[in-house]
Amino acid sequence: MSEGGDGGSDLVLPAFEMDCRxxxxxxxxxxxxxxxxxxxxxxxxxxxxxxxxxxxxxTGALTVGIIDDEEDLDIRAVxxxxxxxxxxxxxxxxxxxxxxxxxxxxxxxxxxxEFIVGPxxxxxDRRVExxxxxxxxxxxx
Numbered sequence: 001m002s003e004g005g006d007g008g009s010d011l012v013l014p015a016f017e018m019d020c021r022x023x024x025x026x027x028x029x030x031x032x033x034x035x036x037x038x039x040x041x042x043x044x045x046x047x048x049x050x051x052x053x054x055x056x057x058x059t060g061a062l063t064v065g066i067i068d069d070e071e072d073l074d075i076r077a078v079x080x081x082x083x084x085x086x087x088x089x090x091x092x093x094x095x096x097x098x099x100x101x102x103x104x105x106x107x108x109x110x111x112x113x114e115f116i117v118g119p120x121x122x123x124x125d126r127r128v129e130x131x132x133x134x135x136x137x138x139x140x141x
Contacts, residue, residue, distance in 0.1 A: 013064055014103055016111065019134035022127050023048045040065050040112070046131075050123045058124040060115035067100070067108040075100065084113075084132040097125075099132050 023046045028035050031045040046060040067073070075085040078099070087098040095117050103109040113132065117124045 012106075013109060013111065014106070015138040016101070017134075017136050017138055018131055020046070020131065023131065037061070037063060043111075046115075048124065048127050050121075050127075052123070056121050056124055058115055058117045058121070058128060060113055060128070063112045063114075065100075065110050065112045067102060067110050069108060073100065078129060078132045082133055082135070083137055084135045086132070095121075097128055101135055101137075104137050 025044050025046050027044060028042040033042060033045065036042055040063040043062040043064065046062070048058050050056045073085075074088040076088055078084045078086055084099050084101045087100060089098065092098060097115045097117060099113040101111040101113070103111065115128050117128060
């Protein structure tokens, strides 16, 4: 964290990388969306399409959030040693997959990802999973 000009502190999200080769990634302005959603900064909008017998699409959003210390999250690592964790929320909307990536060295700061895939979209589910497995925080040089 760094000190802000008003005596408060600014939260700084470390740099990260993801293998987005199957995804179109655009900023919120390009997508026609506000720069924040319910007070959380919107970093990017992601979209991918599978053309099979029909056209199937998955859309996602990356936002910054604060993890509530008092809430126990039901999560699973997307792969051994991975930085991304899937939120296993029984109240989630069907076809929605949500992930949290706690920022290293930042107390409760996290990157959040939410994808709308729809039911029975196995290739789209695999693409979302591969994307989340590829997520890495970049180490400071």
